[in-house]
Amino acid sequence: MLTMLRTVAVLSLLCGLSGFALSYLKMITAPRIEEQVLTYVQGPALHSVFAVAENAPIADRRKFALPDGRQTTVFPVMRGGKLAGVALEESGKGYGGPIGVLVGFNVADDTLAGIGITTLKETPGLGMRVVEPGFTAQFAGFTTPVGLKANGGKVDAVSGATISSTGAVEAVNRAARTYAALKPEILRAWGGK
Secondary structure, eight states: OHHHHHHHHHHHHHHHHHHHHHHHHHHHHHHHHHHHHIIIIIHHHHHHHOSOOSSOTTTTOEEEEOTTSOEEEEEEEEETTEEEEEEEEEEEEOSSSEEEEEEEEETTTOOEEEEEEEEOOOOTTTGGGGGSHHHHGGGTTOOSSOOBGGGTSSBOOOTTOHHHHHHHHHHHHHHHHHHHHHHHHHHHHHTOO
16 A cells, blocks of 8 residues: 555656646747747748838737737738738638638728738648638738628638638638727827828
């Protein structure tokens, strides 16, 4: 009995130390991971949405609290010394998991500047085609909400990837709702009109 208690105590101690080590490792690597995501995932998507900016949108980003308690990061795009657009990321349900979409908005008229896909785990050859310009370029200039043509909207779905296309459209519409809720704060933050 004493041997069993000792074994349980040693295993409990090892599990506790392992848990502490993993949580500490996560804490110290979180800033580096965030920097990598900004540089290699969100940065290229942001550049595909807003090719021209006078500022550094990634460096000028700010976090905003949403009414539901979540936080979102907003990337500002300045032109002529004024806020021209913003981008923020939302996700929709895809076939292989969430589809992350960075959505850009023109502040002057609230139209879509474009979208860039940030994360997805879709079927190679089918669902992965939502990252191609043939799909993503359709969104520029639209007002929200957007929808697929099959549902009465204006966006052509990727052939054979209806679930992935629907997930991307869902993410765009979520981003539009978030943008609408945050627009007054965004304008205050960057002095837009």
